[in-house]
Amino acid sequence: MPEKKLLLGDEAVALGALYAGLSGVYAYPGTPSTEITEFIQRHPLTRKRGIRSRWCANEKTAMEAALGMSYSGKRALVCMKHVGLNVCADAFVNAAITGVNGGLVVLAADDPSMHSSQNEQDSRFYGKFAMVPIFEPSNQQEAFDLVEEAFDQSETLKLPVLFRLVTRLAHSRADVSVPDAIREMNPFRPEEGRHWILLPAIARKQYQALLGKQGQLEAEAEKAASLEKIDGKGLGVIACGIAANYVKEAAPKGVSFLLKVTRYPLPRNKIRELAAVSDRILVVEDGQPFAEEQVAAFLGADYPVEGRLTGRLPRTGELNPDVVAAALGKIPNLTFEAIPDVASRPPALCKGCGHRDVYKALNDVLSEYPGARVFGDIGCYTLGALPPYQTIHTCVDMGASITMAKGAADAGQFPSIAVIGDSTFTHSGMTGLLDAVNDRANITLLISDNLTTAMTGGQDSAGTNRFEAICKGIGVEPEHIRVVVPQPANLPEITRILRDEIHYNGVSVIIARRECIQTLGRKLRKQKAEKG
């Protein structure tokens, strides 16, 4: 009998993948996608079946390893936040050219409104760019159900499938009906044939084959789109993924038909059908105006299409029931106004966090160098940009601290300091450090090592206990690899070492190592519980 479970959107995807006969999940933690891999890691089936689930160094290594598993005939899932797709774009786009063997589902969790991100890029553009099918569930039940369909379709079409979530669905729980049947894993059956060798002559043929599949992709998406009759006349609504819920929540009276889209390419025939029975169309989609632009182009300049581009919906930020209701002409009925005395409460570094000691030491030393610049990176320590520290001057993308510090030093910046976390360093900092060493750039690199990927909740960090060896191997001179313990009592020692290494003309690395107090607290509580 089907069982009801209360699952996050992320967990519904994870369970759906396990039930679809998954053999391996490959991922780097990133909000809002992290809980998918964590759920798989914890699930009893993972141990029972020997499903591969450890964290990867970054999204590119994850994508390539998943492609290798697919090559061998097995079903693989790759999970990342939207900007992770930038990191693995090379492998992702080319996986559409090689094609796949075992089902390959690439999950990208977009973060409209940038709750925990640097931009609100819409992953659907990547799917269209790579010319692969895109799935976008509207709720937790669909998230569960569509994963198996995505794997099936990946194997039928021999293409990777892009599976798009948004924060609101990833991090919202609902009751999901879960069936009894769990699909067996695929057998090990490596691919035959030379189409995996993307030499130009073969790649050209494969590209033609990919183009040849587009009609099939469209037909599949067309089958999945549903056109639902609503009471009114005039306005037709196209709602993509989670947007359909907000439209239904508003219970709009004036809408003629609702076209719910959960697959792409966009279902052109259904859109024409909708256009024929409506006199104008509103496109409601979370993220960027991906569908709106295409719908407006299909229907031509004379047909009125509205959405984020025309200002009917806000151009940026995630959708919510209020903005969608307003776009459908519903006037909100508010009793209470916002209270001006309520102050904003931004996040802050935890009390007792080692990053605090790193920034305290940096601020002390850099007060002696008015022109100093500190290039920051992605993690909890980005909060060093806010009061009381306000130490860092930049935060752009994973690993950019080192390479930007190097580029600035090339331009004459001194002191040029980079601050990066341990997990971000192994994700994308190491190769930049190699450039700096090869150029003998005059930079001081601080690796603030808290032995975990803290920002996303304390996942394993790929390089733990190997940072001195890694830096030495990359070619940093051993006497300029310094290790300190960031705690208040060590401030004099840390500031002395900082001054020395700033003075050294070349690449120096200071590893400030102390365990994250969140993971330490959890560990101690667990030990206490086991003893007691």
Added chain:
Amino acid sequence: MKKDIILSGVGGQGILSIATVIGEAAIAAGLHLKQAEVHGMSQRGGDVQSHLRLSDKPIFSDLIPRGQADLIIAMEPMEALRYVQYLHPNAWIVTASEPFVNIPNYPDSATLKKNLDAFPNVVSRNIEALAKEASLPKSANMVLLGMAASHIAILTPEQLRAAIGRVFARKGERVVADNLKAFDLGRDAARQEIEPES
């Protein structure tokens, strides 16, 4: 019947365990449920909220539309006031009264009180003091849930008690008993505050 609840507090205060108990009770009662949570960066001492929707019919939006929430359950008074636009005219605010001050421009207590008193239906109690007095320092959030129990309505206090039993079962009988005691304490505290006015 439906119940739209906003849970709010400061990252680390344990609003998600309140949501877990209500969610467990709702699933056992066969209700539909949606619960939008906040994960990631804002958990580090910033403001956090969760939209919890319960209904005997399917629920569409994960988020509660403004002007439609029935109840705010807050671990902190300023965090209760942050979401008042979501409330309908007859809605309730059930909040801990003790401020969590981790920002320089936190409003003074008179300002907080004035703002809170402007609402018709408020239950505000010092849950930490109540929990400490009863030697249950770790169960302040269950005191708060107890205070809110009669306003959750779509679930009975007994259904919530049973859910506490299941949610905390793996932590042992003692933890279950403590949390049930805290829940009952909260129910009594809520009643006591209403009595002088009646």
